[in-house]
Amino acid sequence: MSVTVPRGFRAAGVAAGLKTSGAADVALVLNDGPDATVAGVFTANRVKAAPVLWSQQVVRGGVVRAVVLNSGGANACTGAPGFQDTHATAEHTAASLTNSLPRMIVGAGEVAVCSTGLIGERLPMDKLLPGVRSAVRGLSRDGGPAAASAIMTTDTRSKMTVVAGTGWTVGGMAKGAGMLAPAMATMLCVLTTDAVAGPDLLDAALREACRVTFDRIDSDGCMSTNDTVLLLASGASGIEPTQAELTAAVTSACHDLAQQLLADAEGATKEIAIEVVGAADETEAVEVGRSVARNNLVKTALFGNDPNWGRVLAAVGTTSAVFEPDEIDVAVNGVWVCRSGAAAEDRSKVDLSGRSVTIRIDLHAGPAIATVWTNDLSHAYVHENSAYST
């Protein structure tokens, strides 16, 4: 599993003391090559954390040798000093790698940085930099799971995936347990592949994959300052997939990770798929799905095992999608509780005892479909987010 399954990658996860719990909090992923191509997708939030601003520049350069990630502090809203901390972290990682590796000189401009945790506080650099050195020493071909653990915050388990191509693979790790929202929100994800692929091929694959996976998870409608998804290619397999092959594998990896994130969202008791069908176009299908996914009354109803289709209709009614209110059908877990905008099958037939809920909305306005995933709104969500300062 994880980022070290594809050839050409090593990783490590160590405890640097950023987390008061003493758990692992610094991860490092190294691309041993021969290639070091990269693509990245970042938060759409205009308030971007220092590591996002840094990594956007690094990715633009087209070459990334290493990604250093820390939990225990987001380094967001920390001003110019926070950006200097990120820069110093990249410099320190590059220097440590150059010192420890034979025949490899790594520049700071080839090191992406990701951070997650509390917003608005400086990172304790006196702990982070020794942690980076420790991670460099710990780099291993088996280090993927340790790296995946080191990036956890309120996650209750680490998230890893592997997807096999023909002679090449895609591996990945992710973290994120709240603030999942369009454009990805509080999640970090590193994907690796031993395929031979230039930056443009990687970029096209990653953007399409994010568009239909991470961008359609909307756990609580909140968008983070730190979201980062990186895709690194080592070329170590010597095989060059087509764009379609690469996109399919990366999409599959992202879908798997996205579903793992959703299943571990803070305080959730349900994973809810909102399938919109019969939309005039895909954009409208997504708009309708998202309006339902973000509706606190729908989310609390599902927490209470109440198949409240009236709240679904009220949410759909706030959108600008093409539909006639008296033509909408709604099914909850397969029972069409609403037909033509009014009550239909008996709601007592709906079984909401499990974690998995599917709401299907037929707009009868065209051929397009889309699915948006969300969670319910529970007491535990309120508890976790009122007690834990992110």
Next chain:
Amino acid sequence: MSVTVPRGFRAAGVAAGLKTSGAADVALVLNDGPDATVAGVFTANRVKAAPVLWSQQVVRGGVVRAVVLNSGGANACTGAPGFQDTHATAEHTAASLTNSLPRMIVGAGEVAVCSTGLIGERLPMDKLLPGVRSAVRGLSRDGGPAAASAIMTTDTRSKMTVVAGTGWTVGGMAKGAGMLAPAMATMLCVLTTDAVAGPDLLDAALREACRVTFDRIDSDGCMSTNDTVLLLASGASGIEPTQAELTAAVTSACHDLAQQLLADAEGATKEIAIEVVGAADETEAVEVGRSVARNNLVKTALFGNDPNWGRVLAAVGTTSAVFEPDEIDVAVNGVWVCRSGAAAEDRSKVDLSGRSVTIRIDLHAGPAIATVWTNDLSHAYVHENSAYST
């Protein structure tokens, strides 16, 4: 207090058995004239309840003699039969009034209808129509408070207001304890005045009043199918205020009712004013205020008495307003915890022990200001909305 303070109005509130609790559930407001001018503002939700579709037509006619309101059922998403129920209610009210009043013939087209309660279920007409007759018999110059009580759903108290003009007054009642959101969401409001005012004057006053009061309350971001605000004028004072005078009084009445709604929002422990200053224009100030008001992470933080300015910045960052992230200042209850996009005064200085919270956000982008009001997101909100089917 309430709708019967202005001259020319009578009202009643009776129990018709729509609520299983046996509490009052049918209200009637009668305009004895001499005028019967009206203006109305309705939900922006495209899924509109039958009484909204009916009352929009009635208001377009420019004359409203009576408003009949029921709690215990929203008559939303009930299809053509639901609309027929609304029509029958108006017809029955008109006939009962005509039978009981000397020298007055009331047509169904002069009777506005409002409903609130569960979505998706037909009203029990066998209870509602006798209730209407009972309300007609109970009409009284002192009936305002009884009417205000009869429209309550999860409200814990009735909402009434009076604003004095010079020789004329505005009275009002409202209900709403959840789904407060732009364009008003699950609230009913009837305003009365004995001023002399034509439909155009009333309409301009009511739209401006709603724009800066009800439209800027955003309790949980959800928009209802039934929102209705009506303003009736009897002309009984014989005094014709200017547009500015009428708008000021109606705005004041709406502001008072809006604050009462906010203070009684389902499960809330805080009333939160989000004051945006330094915006490029008022639209952007409202956009920024609303993005913060709807952010579940901000709302849960405040429930936990956590002045989490990082979450405020993350919410602001999702908007398209003009600002530079490193220029934003944020104060919570007067303490500037964030200056220039980074930590400033010690957050431990912030006193969040009371119910009232003010978040001031300075965008440093222009002269415009706006305030949006919201509530926190509490365990009680989750409980009430997962246990109660609206």
